[in-house]
Amino acid sequence: MSEQVVxxxxxxxxxxxxxxxxxxxxxxxxxxxRSDSHTDVKPYIDELAVALKKLIADADAEGSVxxxxxxxxxxxxxxxxxxxAVNLTWGVQGHIxxxxxxxxxxxxxxxxxxxDANAAAMGEMTYGAAKGMKNFIMITLGxxxxxxxxxxxxxxxxxxxxxGELGHTCMxxxxxxxxxxxxxxxxxxxxxAIGVARTAREWLDMSDEPSELRSLDKISSKDVFDAAKNGxxxxxxxxxxxxTLLGQAFADFIQFSSPEAxxxxxxxxxxxxxxxxxxxxxxxxxxxxxxxxxxxxxxxQLKESDAAILGASALAWEL
Amino acid sequence: MSEQVVxxxxxxxxxxxxxxxxxxxxxxxxxxxRSDSHTDVKPYIDELAVALKKLIADADAEGSVxxxxxxxxxxxxxxxxxxxAVNLTWGVQGHIxxxxxxxxxxxxxxxxxxxDANAAAMGEMTYGAAKGMKNFIMITLGxxxxxxxxxxxxxxxxxxxxxGELGHTCMxxxxxxxxxxxxxxxxxxxxxAIGVARTAREWLDMSDEPSELRSLDKISSKDVFDAAKNGxxxxxxxxxxxxTLLGQAFADFIQFSSPEAxxxxxxxxxxxxxxxxxxxxxxxxxxxxxxxxxxxxxxxQLKESDAAILGASALAWEL
Numbered sequence: 238m239s240e241q242v243v244x245x246x247x248x249x250x251x252x253x254x255x256x257x258x259x260x261x262x263x264x265x266x267x268x269x270x271r272s273d274s275h276t277d278v279k280p281y282i283d284e285l286a287v288a289l290k291k292l293i294a295d296a297d298a299e300g301s302v303x304x305x306x307x308x309x310x311x312x313x314x315x316x317x318x319x320x321x322a323v324n325l326t327w328g329v330q331g332h333i334x335x336x337x338x339x340x341x342x343x344x345x346x347x348x349x350x351x352x353d354a355n356a357a358a359m360g361e362m363t364y365g366a367a368k369g370m371k372n373f374i375m376i377t378l379g380x381x382x383x384x385x386x387x388x389x390x391x392x393x394x395x396x397x398x399x400x401g402e403l404g405h406t407c408m409x410x411x412x413x414x415x416x417x418x419x420x421x422x423x424x425x426x427x428x429x430a431i432g433v434a435r436t437a438r439e440w441l442d443m444s445d446e447p448s449e450l451r452s453l454d455k456i457s458s459k460d461v462f463d464a465a466k467n468g469x470x471x472x473x474x475x476x477x478x479x480x481t482l483l484g485q486a487f488a489d490f491i492q493f494s495s496p497e498a499x500x501x502x503x504x505x506x507x508x509x510x511x512x513x514x515x516x517x518x519x520x521x522x523x524x525x526x527x528x529x530x531x532x533x534x535x536x537x538q539l540k541e542s543d544a545a546i547l548g549a550s551a552l553a554w555e556l
Numbered sequence: 557m558s559e560q561v562v563x564x565x566x567x568x569x570x571x572x573x574x575x576x577x578x579x580x581x582x583x584x585x586x587x588x589x590r591s592d593s594h595t596d597v598k599p600y601i602d603e604l605a606v607a608l609k610k611l612i613a614d615a616d617a618e619g620s621v622x623x624x625x626x627x628x629x630x631x632x633x634x635x636x637x638x639x640x641a642v643n644l645t646w647g648v649q650g651h652i653x654x655x656x657x658x659x660x661x662x663x664x665x666x667x668x669x670x671x672d673a674n675a676a677a678m679g680e681m682t683y684g685a686a687k688g689m690k691n692f693i694m695i696t697l698g699x700x701x702x703x704x705x706x707x708x709x710x711x712x713x714x715x716x717x718x719x720g721e722l723g724h725t726c727m728x729x730x731x732x733x734x735x736x737x738x739x740x741x742x743x744x745x746x747x748x749a750i751g752v753a754r755t756a757r758e759w760l761d762m763s764d765e766p767s768e769l770r771s772l773d774k775i776s777s778k779d780v781f782d783a784a785k786n787g788x789x790x791x792x793x794x795x796x797x798x799x800t801l802l803g804q805a806f807a808d809f810i811q812f813s814s815p816e817a818x819x820x821x822x823x824x825x826x827x828x829x830x831x832x833x834x835x836x837x838x839x840x841x842x843x844x845x846x847x848x849x850x851x852x853x854x855x856x857q858l859k860e861s862d863a864a865i866l867g868a869s870a871l872a873w874e875l
Contacts, residue, residue, distance in 0.1 A: 372715040389712075389713075396816040400813050410804070418845075485726065488726070489725040492722060492724055493809070495718050495721075525737055531716070
């Protein structure tokens with residue numbers, strides 16, 4: 238095989254997904270290793286390297302691998318380190334020189350590292366909905382709210398490598414919800430999957446409005462989505478509220494970097510039939526006139542099962 | 557004269573300030589022409605060109621001028637046009653190809669154009685407090701609140717050339733003050749010179765608290781500053797409130813682009829003895845832990861009388 242390929246690795250708390258990816262964004266081979274079998278990083282990397290070498294052989298790509306891109310929590314693009322990653326069994330304390338260690342275990346292949354939301358933005362720009370765009374903001378609506386910002390064709394890393402924490406901008410200044418980050422009123426506390434479920438529980442408590450959600454013991458954002466599809470009025474109002482907050486937040490992001498588009502990705506973005514209208518309405522109501530109806534709202538075009546690998550792999554083309 | 561120089565031009569509603577500037581940021585010669593003598597742009601540019609040629613001769617700089625930088629309202633860096641500038645007698649309607657017209661009138665010297673806040677940021681990066689910084693946000697606290705954002709050593713213009721309208725991000729979501737832009741609750745409606753005077757009038761009406769401001773017919777931000785220097789408690793509280801809102805806004809800006817510093821400039825920034833503490837306190841209370849006490853707050857180091865010319869001139873070094 239002579240065509241150049243890259244490797245994408247997405248490190249989550251439980252599993253690490255790896256794939257060999259070609260320039261069209263096709264995943265030629267993929268595998269999964271556990272992330273949480275070790276409390277020390279060295280044996281984890283050794284295990285990962287064995288899996289990667291087999292993966293390269295499976296894809297018949299020996300000698301054609303241009304580099305390795307890694308998406309991981311608390312990853313610093315500038316230093317190649319994973320810093321105090323509380324969700325990784327081997328990452329809890331201190332700064333791990335992950336890029337350097339993995340490169341050594343892979344016979345010197347170059348390795349680049351960034352966080353998951355930045356990787357998602359790179360993936361969308363390289364293979365997906367943001368192909369050809371030079372200025373856009375990626376928002377990932379999952380358990381949390383993540384973001385990756387692209388300006389003039391380049392990922393924004395900022396002074397220290399950690400730019401783009403838009404999930405923690407303030408949406409509710411007074412008496413806002415407690416966020417996992419320690420602050421209150423963050424966008425993430427309202428517009429993540431967890432935030433939507435929380436809105437449902439709060440609103441059910443606060444009113445007697447009938448809703449099919451009342452019959453459930455536990456409520457997830459998926460339940461709210463299903464109820465909305467059944468026409469449940471309270472569920473529809475919850476998405477209207479969530480979309481409105483997102484649109485208000487996006488308006489301020491637009492006033493920062495004037496992007497061509499906001500790109501949405503993640504589990505909650507599947508509810509686009511209920512989110513698009515309130516987002517666009519609030520976005521247009523809160524931007525300066527010059528941006529009204531100018532900034533596009535688009536949804537990820539990457540297959541969800543491949544997106545994490547594709548995002549991480551996109552980093553490696555720049556190596 | 558063989559040393560290279562540039563020309564900086566700052567176009568305001570009434571006057572246009574022009575200067576010849578060397579690489580150290582010394583203004584070698586300067587002059588002022590009226591901006592509002594004409595309703596058509598052509599005779600204005602002809603007059604400006606005559607003044608510039610004399611200025612170049614005065615500085616003994618014929619043949620050494622590298623280019624011309626212009627700071628103007630509603631200026632688009634990408635197109636070189638001034639778009640619908642309601643504050644300019646000759647700029648009200650449509651798109652004026654200003655850079656092209658001025659270049660032609662100046663025998664082909666290259667001309668670049670941007671808005672005043674971006675020019676201020678360029679000036680600070682080239683000659684002032686942000687020298688050597690690659691990631692910072694400039695906030696101009698004048699009649700309005702303007703901003704210029706630098707990421708990775710480059711001015712952020714965004715998709716359309718108009719990025720960096722941070723004065724119009726929303727600080728008060730419900731029942732916010734009416735802003736000149738047509739929206740409500742904008743940072744500018746609270747933290748500009750006009751906003752500070754407005755806070756004073758509102759608070760005087762709302763309470764019986766004694767204050768030397770009560771004796772004044774009209775109140776300007778300068779009056780509030782003078783009262784604060786006299787120890788007037790209400791005036792001190794007004795600056796505390798203004799600084800707190802600024803710090804809250806800056807926290808969200810930091811979460812966007814992770815700058816090394818926020819740089820403040822403009823008339824209101826002279827009140828730094830009353831603004832610095834509340835700004836820093838609110839900034840640190842509203843950023844993620846990783847940025848606490850990390851982002852510097854600095855004040856412009858450019859001489860106020862030269863700053864507008866210097867800012868515009870900085871653009872020209874890139875030509």
